[in-house]
Amino acid sequence: MFQAYVARGGEDKNRIFAARLRTTDALAGIVTLSEIVRGVFESAYLGYYGFEPHAGKGLMSEAVRLVVDHGFRKLKLHRLEANIQPANTDSIALVKRLGFKREGYSPRYLKIGGRWQDHERWAVLREDWKR
DSSP states (O other), rough: OOHHHHHHTSTTTTTEEEEOTTTTEEEEEEEEEEEEEEEOEEEEEEEEOOGGGGGSSSSHHHHHHHHHHHHHHSSOOSSEEEEETTTHHHHHHHHHHOOOOOEEEEEEEEEEETEEEEEEEEEEEGGGGOO
């Protein structure tokens, strides 16, 4: 399953990035740009998760910042959107630090663990991205 997941990262509409420690090369987390739509939309969904041993060290903030910058500078996207469960305050704080703005609330947006979960929609536009 993991190999299939990584293989999807090579598709035109998905990118998967590994967040690794500079000192040991250990895997700290994953950042994704998915459902990349070109043409008049030039947008993608941003996803990310860190691994527990490295939580609270700012590693995912740096990794997500680098991927957002890649999305805007290299992929020339116009908009990135992150959908976050309201109780995930650490994740919401991360996107706020990076300049994402809350655009709305989506009830029963994604099925996680067999249950439909509400999410907040956070987004940033290329022209608003902090350089």
